[in-house]
Amino acid sequence: MNLAVHGGPPVRTTPFPEWPQFDDTERTNLLRALDQGQWWRVGGSEVSAFEEEFAAFHGAPAALAISNGTHALELALEMIGVGPGDEVIVPAFTFISTSNAVQRLGAVPVPVDVLSDTYCLDPAALDAARTARTRAVIPVHLAGQVADMDAIDAWAARHGVVVIQDAAHAHGALWRGRRLGELGSIACFSFQNGKLMTAGEGGALLLPDAEMYPDAFARHSCGRPIGDTHYRHTTPSSNFRLGEFGGAVLRAQLARLPGQTERREEQWKHLAAELAEIPGVVPQGRDSRCDLNPHYMAMFTLEPGVLRGFAADRVVDALKAEGIPAFVNYPPVYRTQAFWIGPHAGLPAAEELAERCPNSELLGSSGLWLHHRVLLGGEQEVADVVAAVAKVLSGLPGTP
Numbered sequence: 001m002n003l004a005v006h007g008g009p010p011v012r013t014t015p016f017p018e019w020p021q022f023d024d025t026e027r028t029n030l031l032r033a034l035d036q037g038q039w040w041r042v043g044g045s046e047v048s049a050f051e052e053e054f055a056a057f058h059g060a061p062a063a064l065a066i067s068n069g070t071h072a073l074e075l076a077l078e079m080i081g082v083g084p085g086d087e088v089i090v091p092a093f094t095f096i097s098t099s100n101a102v103q104r105l106g107a108v109p110v111p112v113d114v115l116s117d118t119y120c121l122d123p124a125a126l127d128a129a130r131t132a133r134t135r136a137v138i139p140v141h142l143a144g145q146v147a148d149m150d151a152i153d154a155w156a157a158r159h160g161v162v163v164i165q166d167a168a169h170a171h172g173a174l175w176r177g178r179r180l181g182e183l184g185s186i187a188c189f190s191f192q193n194g195k196l197m198t199a200g201e202g203g204a205l206l207l208p209d210a211e212m213y214p215d216a217f218a219r220h221s222c223g224r225p226i227g228d229t230h231y232r233h234t235t236p237s238s239n240f241r242l243g244e245f246g247g248a249v250l251r252a253q254l255a256r257l258p259g260q261t262e263r264r265e266e267q268w269k270h271l272a273a274e275l276a277e278i279p280g281v282v283p284q285g286r287d288s289r290c291d292l293n294p295h296y297m298a299m300f301t302l303e304p305g306v307l308r309g310f311a312a313d314r315v316v317d318a319l320k321a322e323g324i325p326a327f328v329n330y331p332p333v334y335r336t337q338a339f340w341i342g343p344h345a346g347l348p349a350a351e352e353l354a355e356r357c358p359n360s361e362l363l364g365s366s367g368l369w370l371h372h373r374v375l376l377g378g379e380q381e382v383a384d385v386v387a388a389v390a391k392v393l394s395g396l397p398g399t400p
């Protein structure tokens with residue numbers, strides 16, 4: 001078969017559904033924010049209203065809206081007092097912000113492996129990573145699949161370690177019928193352009209206790225308490241405030257999320273089943289305790305037999321040429337230059353970390369993901385993705 005990457009006709013020429021999606025609700029909300037004449041949250045009402053709606057939606061006592069998801073993680077770590085000399089356990093397979101945030105606080109991120117089926121933090125790896133300096137663990141709900149919160153919460157409680165959820169992929173997800181705001185830990189979200197709801201940039205923290213809100217607020221606003229007019233700064237914090245335009249757009253985006261999630265759940269069921277029939281293709285698995293998965297990414301891995309020595313990025317390039325929005329996976333965090341800048345005393349060398357994290361290694365080299373907009377269409381979109389994957393895998397040359 002003549003691959004598009006070699007000049008042949010692509011499987012798909014019509015675009016997938018656009019992302020982000022918006023309509024007159026976003027437009028109306030933006031104009032309302034504009035007409036307030038107060039464009040920062042301290043003078044306006046959109047960000048505060050969004051916080052209440054976002055908290056209620058997730059069953060959390062309170063939420064703080066913030067500039068982005070990376071800052072949400074930094075703020076959560078700041079709130080629990082993480083600093084130099086501390087260690088925070090993170091999954092090796094995640095977007096770099098999970099470990100960057102720890103480094104920003106002067107602490108050491110300690111990577112552990114993920115499970116081969118769900119791609120989420122392996123609770124069985126926690127014991128070996130724990131030291132007297134371990135302060136927190138950050139499970140990531142990867143691609144919308146909620147990490148094993150039962151095991152992670154139980155382990156953390158046993159050892160006095162704080163859990164912070166990185167929920168940047170998991171807006172609206174459910175774990176054994178519970179919403180992420182009902183799990184008793186801070187959960188951090190991103191509203192960056194590609195995320196499941198977006199204002200271009202933005203983030204939020206769900207707080208397990210409403211009494212944490214004043215502290216969180218001060219720490220996201222130059223250490224300035226709510227309502228302060230006399231420059232009584234209580235902490236040397238940064239400015240992570242979200243503006244009113246972001247808050248206004250996010251209120252509209254939140255209302256649209258449940259319908260989109262339902263559609264993605266339905267389409268992923270079909271896509272995963274059909275991809276699994278292509279020899280050598282293994283879609284991301286599902287822990288049945290994750291009752292609702294909003295599917296930030298459609299992820300799968302390729303077995304060595306079909307890759308025949310290629311790395312997955314060759315397949316990604318070929319899929320893109322076929323008209324499929326495909327992306328390479330995150331490398332394990334310890335394979336980035338960023339990871340090794342700053343204190344890392346006590347961490348094994350990269351090669352030893354790699355030995356401890358075989359699943360993260362495999363995901364980095366043999367896995368890939370498709371943008372969730374492939375799940376927002378219908379049967380034809382699923383059929384085209386499946387056809388493109390099958391075509392690319394059968395058309396790869398026999399030798400690299």
Ligand SMILES: *Cc1c(COP(=O)(O)O)cnc(C)c1O
Pocket residue numbers: 068069070071094095097098140166168169189190191192201202203
């Ligand atoms: C996107 C993302 C973040 C960071 O969010 P930004 O808003 O881009 O700063 C953090 N963690 C994970 C897992 C992400 O995918």
